[in-house]
Amino acid sequence: MTNNKDTKLVTAGRRKEWTHGIVNPPVYRASTCLFDTYAQLRERVADPTAKKLFYGRKGTPTQWSLEEAISELEGADGTMLFPSGIAAVTTAILSQVKAGDHILITDSAYEPTRSFADGVLKSMNVATDYYDPMAGSDIEGLVKANTSVIVVESPGSLTFEVQDIPAIVAVAKKHNIRTIADNTWATPLLFKPLEHGVDISVEACTKYLGGHSDAMIGSASANGAVFKKLSRTAYQMGHMVSPDDAFLTLRGLRTLGVRMKAHEENALKVAAWLHDHPAVSKILHPAFESCPGHATWARDFSGSSGLFSIVLTQGDYPDTAAMVDHMRLFKMGFSWGGYESLILPSDPAGSRSATQWKAPGPVLRLHIGLEDTDDLIADLADGLDRFCGQFKS
Ligand SMILES: Cc1ncc(COP(=O)(O)O)c(C=O)c1O
Numbered sequence: 224m225t226n227n228k229d230t231k232l233v234t235a236g237r238r239k240e241w242t243h244g245i246v247n248p249p250v251y252r253a254s255t256c257l258f259d260t261y262a263q264l265r266e267r268v269a270d271p272t273a274k275k276l277f278y279g280r281k282g283t284p285t286q287w288s289l290e291e292a293i294s295e296l297e298g299a300d301g302t303m304l305f306p307s308g309i310a311a312v313t314t315a316i317l318s319q320v321k322a323g324d325h326i327l328i329t330d331s332a333y334e335p336t337r338s339f340a341d342g343v344l345k346s347m348n349v350a351t352d353y354y355d356p357m358a359g360s361d362i363e364g365l366v367k368a369n370t371s372v373i374v375v376e377s378p379g380s381l382t383f384e385v386q387d388i389p390a391i392v393a394v395a396k397k398h399n400i401r402t403i404a405d406n407t408w409a410t411p412l413l414f415k416p417l418e419h420g421v422d423i424s425v426e427a428c429t430k431y432l433g434g435h436s437d438a439m440i441g442s443a444s445a446n447g448a449v450f451k452k453l454s455r456t457a458y459q460m461g462h463m464v465s466p467d468d469a470f471l472t473l474r475g476l477r478t479l480g481v482r483m484k485a486h487e488e489n490a491l492k493v494a495a496w497l498h499d500h501p502a503v504s505k506i507l508h509p510a511f512e513s514c515p516g517h518a519t520w521a522r523d524f525s526g527s528s529g530l531f532s533i534v535l536t537q538g539d540y541p542d543t544a545a546m547v548d549h550m551r552l553f554k555m556g557f558s559w560g561g562y563e564s565l566i567l568p569s570d571p572a573g574s575r576s577a578t579q580w581k582a583p584g585p586v587l588r589l590h591i592g593l594e595d596t597d598d599l600i601a602d603l604a605d606g607l608d609r610f611c612g613q614f615k616s
Contacts, residue, residue, distance in 0.1 A: 228296065228412055229480045236292030236473065241284035247473065250466045251283035272454055281458075285466035289473045290442075293432075296411040297424050299444035303457040304464045308427020311441030312374075312405055313339045315423045318456035319372050319401045319449070322348040326372040327365055329386065330577040331356040331379020333405060337574060353577040357515055359387035363394045370398065375421070376405040377414075378516070381532060381571045381588060382580070383507040385516025388523065392420035401449065407431070407560075412483055413526045422449045430560025431528065434475035434482055438468040482562070482593070486529030489599070490591035496600050497533050502607045504583050505534040529591040530559050532569070535584030537614060543568040543585050545613055546606035552594055553602055559590035564599055566590075566606075 241248045256276040258264040267277040274287045282290075286304055293302040305311040316339070320326060328340055330353040340351040354365055356379050373395050377386035388404065395402045404416035407427040416424035426432055428440040445453050494508045505513050508531035509520035520527070535543075547555055553566035567588045572580040591599065 231292075231295050232477060232480050235295040235476075236288035236290075238284075238288070238291070241288050247470070248284050248288040250470045251285050252466055253283050254279035272458075280461065280463045282463060282469075283466055285473075286464060286469040289469045289476070292473065292476055293411075293426070293428075293442050294444055296415075297444040298411075298415055298417050299424065299450070300446045301450040301454060302442050302444040303454055303462070304428075304469065305441035305443065305457070305462050306464055307439045308405075308407060308425070308429050308441035309333075309335045309339070310462060311425045311427070311443045312336050312403075313343070314457050314460055314462060315403045315425050315443045315453060316340075316344070316372055316374065317460070318453045319403070319423075320344070320347075320349050321371070323369060324371040325350045325352070325367045325369045326374065327352055327354050327362065327370060328374040329354060329356045329376050329379060330575050331382055331384050331571075332374060332376045333380040334574040336374065336376070336405070353575075355578050356384035356386050359390040360394055362391055363397075366394065366398050366400065370400050373400055373402050374405070375402060378408055378509050378514070378520070381569050381574075381586060383509055383514055383531060385509050385514065385520040385524075387516070387519050388416070388419050388421065396420065408528055408530060409524060410479065410483065410528070412479060413528065414524045417444065417446065419523065422446075423453060427560075428472050429558060431483065431486075432476055432479060432560075433468075433472045434479065434561060435471070436558060436561030436563065438471040438475075440464050440468050440472050483526070483528060485593050486591060487527050489593065489596050490527065490529040490531060490589075492596045493589070493591050493599055493603070494531055497603065500604075500607060502536055502611050503533050504536040507532040507534065507586075528560075530588070531591075532586050532588045534582045534586055535610070537584045538610065540568050540570055540585045542613055543587065543610065546610040547587075549609060550606055551602050552599060553589070553606070559588075561590075562593045564590060564592035564594055 290302040375386050401422045403423045404421045406424050410431045423445045426442045497503050498506050510527045553564045556565050569588045
């Protein structure tokens with residue numbers, strides 16, 4: 224109907240047969256669905272992937288509406304929903320591997336993705352090698368005869384390296400390898416993995432798509448035969464999300480466009496201020512030249528979101544307590560993507576094996592929310608004063 228993403232955000236998934244003429248689809252809570260006749264029962268069982276009421280685990284119009292909206296945004300044939308972002312990542316991988324395979328995961332991946340590979344996949348006899356996120360086409364040197372999947376996450380967790388996804392996809396296609404992208408930082412508004420040849424695009428909808436820090440949910444979107452395998456695996460694993468969480472995510476999705484613009488603008492202002500602060504040695508934000516892969520970000524992405532890291536010039540992680548224990552607006556929390564600002568001391572060294580993390584001081588990950596940037600900067604200024612005060616003799 225339209226290729227304009229702002230219009231899509233408002234209209235996608237709102238089929239009249241699901242909404243019955245009101246704006247939002249109702250929250251259909253269901254386990255048992257009733258059939259009028261034996262013939263109807265047979266018809267519904269015949270195609271378990273059809274969006275027809277059959278059994279609560281297969282979803283209801285509330286979940287289908289969200290699936291369809293995400294598919295439209297990702298440019299995908301289909302989307303499966305999961306009870307968390309990590310369930311979406313792990314099931315996407317599981318759907319494309321078999322015992323005896325080898326896979327490649329970026330060294331900058333979200334830590335629980337690594338722990339799935341080092342735990343469940345290893346016990347299934349699927350071997351993992353981690354690769355330098357800046358590898359680009361050099362990844363070909365790590366490909367083996369049994370490599371079946373390459374996982375990219377761009378920018379990377381904590382350290383924000385932007386990967387050359389088109390170069391990696393070209394290698395993958397040459398060797399008949401499937402690619403899976405954790406696209407949570409960008410959302411399909413800033414980068415559409417499938418348009419760049421990636422096979423499965425995963426979003427931790429817990430973050431920006433939901434946007435209000437009140438729902439745990441993930442999605443994986445794909446085309447054709449890859450989607451068939453993905454949906455079969457998700458169904459066999461018993462994955463589903465509650466209609467309440469699907470509703471909250473749909474509601475968040477409608478305002479994703481305006482929220483992302485505000486996150487981007489606020490984060491750029493705060494990062495520019497931090498860039499000139501003497502306690503900050505480096506800004507790890509894809510829109511800044513100091514970020515590895517900045518040129519790739521400028522080439523492939525249509526903007527930036529609100530999550531980035533800073534590297535401090537001195538001190539160690541325990542020293543950050545003087546700053547983070549007393550913040551007025553930046554609270555500590557393990558998630559991001561909501562309307563509120565967050566701060567998290569996070570040491571990347573413990574979750575790297577193909578590369579080494581070296582820095583003069585600790586890393587602070589910041590999520591810039593929708594507060595006034597003058598207030599956010601004042602909070603950070605006071606916090607950095609407290610941090611620096613410890614080193615004055
Ligand atoms: C990049 C990235 N991917 C995936 C996830 C997992 O999402 P969830 O917490 O919903 O499992 C997270 C969570 O922080 C994340 O930061």
